[in-house]
Amino acid sequence: MGxxxxDDVYRIRLRVLPTDIDLLRHLNNGRYLSLFDLGRWDMLERSGLTGLFRSRGWYPVVSSETITFRRSLELWQRFELETRWIGRDDRALYMEHRAVVDGEIYAQAIIRARLLGRSGPVPHDELFAAVDVPDGLPEVAPWIHEWAEAAALPSTRRPAPSTWD
Structure with missing residues (x-):
């Protein structure tokens, strides 16, 4: 297909710019997730999925994400953004992003995403029939299921009032 x-690891080289930093001159924690969007876009483009999705009226949406920080990225520092698929479950696809310097992970994010179309969620069997899905795209690790369940908000068909206990 693309x-x-x-199942490749997709890599792009980036540099921490003045517009990316916080008051301590580190990459702002919220900026990581914005930069990781670039990694997903790069993966979709270079795998050929962007054209396929566009032709079918499909579009990916992030339903949840979690990030862990290990070391700070400093102003002007170069790093590699690594992106790869890590698995699936019955409703979503999962990706991992890493900010890497000299082979060391500085930050890691897990992304849970759904593929939507004009009539709602695209079933996995429809997606997998249209895409050359690697045989090794595994079911995700149990802790990721637990995280996704714990982090989930109610469906858009159910109320989600903002009340504080």
């Missing part, structure tokens, strides 16, 4: 297989 130029690159889906």
């Amino acid at each position: 130029v690159r297989p889906l």
